[in-house]
Amino acid sequence: MTTTEARDVFAADWAQWHRQKEARLADPHGFLAVTSLNWLSREPQRFPDAPGGWSTGPDGVVVELADGEELVVDGVTVRGRHAFGVVPERGGSTAVWGDAVIEVAKRGGHDIVRPRHPDNPLRTAFAGTPAYPPHPRWRVTGRYVPFDAPRPTTVGAAVDGLEHVYDAPGRIEFELDGQQFALTAFPGHAPGELMVLFTDATSGLTTYAANRSLRAVPDTDGSVVLDFNRATNLPCAYTDLATCPLPPAENRLPIAVEAGEQTPHERGIR
Known part of the structure; x- marks a missing residue:
């Protein structure tokens, strides 16, 4: 293989890697789909881009869903009160709400909720x-x-x-x-x-x-x-x-x- 051919292979491998990386970023529920960053406390809070009232305490994250609200967690539809439990640092889980995903995570010792909506303009306008x-x-x-x-x-x-x-x-x-x-x-x-x-x-x-x-x-x-x-x-x-x-x-x-x-x-x- 000549030097030029080797450079071409190197560039092609990189291009394939970068396309895959960009696809993950622009996934319908990737990070470009995040619409808000919400810090939880003991007092229940509602957010405009997620259902329910969210709070956290010694036993972890809890959501209280109002009548007519529901989430799908691990393939199971939940209504009313749902406990996500204690979230490990840099860990998290997700719940499905229509075409959106609600991320529940812990960052820097704080429990957070980050809704991810596929129609978020940051994602739909992403050009690479x-x-x-x-x-x-x-x-x-x-x-x-x-x-x-x-x-x-x-x-x-x-x-x-x-x-x-x-x-x-x-x-x-x-x-x-x-x-x-x-x-x-x-x-x-x-x-x-x-x-x-x-x-x-x-x-x-x-x-x-x-x-x-x-x-x-x-x-x-x-x-x-x-x-x-x-x-x-x-x-x-x-x-x-x-x-x-x-x-x-x-x-x-x-x-x-x-x-x-x-x-x-x-x-x-x-």
Whole structure:
């Protein structure tokens, strides 16, 4: 395979990955469908984009549905009072209401309700996320160095005053353009996967100011690929109705990583 053919294959693989990522984002009940972010308290509250009165307490989240209101939870239609129970941090569940989905979750120690409606204008007008053209130079192999024990790491959030705490299992050391760097890694969504949050010299210029995210899976020998071409925006890049974590201070790269997703059209350049 010639160098040109290899570049074409690399670009095609990236394009397929990005199409799949965009499809998940624009799913009828994906994050672009979120219409409100509601913080629950002991006092029942009603919201215009969800049925029922919602509250939380020591036994978890409860909804009180009025006459004529109903939700479908785990395939079962519920009416009246329904207890969702205690929601774990960064966990959650959903209930179906017509063509909408009501997300019940816990973020930063707070129970929240986020309705997701397919006809939300943010979703229906979505035209895709701009990104740098993929280039192999931004795909580097580093080394995963686990900590002796996971380190509780507190980071800020897209919502003022909110904090997230992650048990960081280690860091990823790598070289780029002749310079040595290290990024603290957090647990990913899948077993064995790591999530790396970072900013760089493009942040706030061509890329979203607050954060971008990379997924990485270390091999058994500790080697790990960081493909900055696949640096993605978190939901907070598209909407203020997200509680995304910010990178730890040590993950602010001093170089310009001109790879991966750029600032969404929905935000404009800031």
